Amino acid sequence: MAGNKFLQSFKFAGQGIVAAAKRERNMKFHLAAAVVVIVAAALTGVSSSEWLALIGVIGGMLALEMINTAIERVVDLASPELHPLAKEAKDIAAGAVLVFAAASAIIGLLIFLPKWF
Template identity: 35%
Template structure:
């Protein structure tokens, strides 16, 4: 069965999608420790990126790597919530899904460190 919200079009759909997105950000911040930690990291790193005497492309790389961490953490949190919704019982496929999501976050954090290292250390 499809969602009853799928039928909305135009500005109403955009307005609803915007509010659903804000709800998602609030839920992630409220319920996900890792997301809160990464938001704190973003609060520290984004001003550094914006006010550093580097090129616009370098700023974009720094800022993009920070936002990528937040994006992947949101997707990982959604996967974990979905797996937990299906069952809280231990299952090898549930563990695999959660571990893969966690690995994706780890890779984006490593990417962030590499990008920032290359930009500031050459």
């Protein structure tokens, strides 16, 4: 029985990933950006350590975007009416995504610019 629940948790997680990919515009953008980065990395021959950094920022970005989406959904459910704290919670979560996206872009530039110039 415990093994069945464990396997079901993967199914639910997969459903969450699919839901985010289908319904969230920002998730679609991040997925497209990830594909571009992976293709660019494959074409430019990045090192193993650079691949590790790229996989880390891609995985982190996608995960953080899903966490942001989950926070937005819970806040909307808990506070369907406009409330300053609800807005602040959503803004802070979105800010976290922006901070990580900026850091990811800098890491990408540090990896790719020397290869292109």
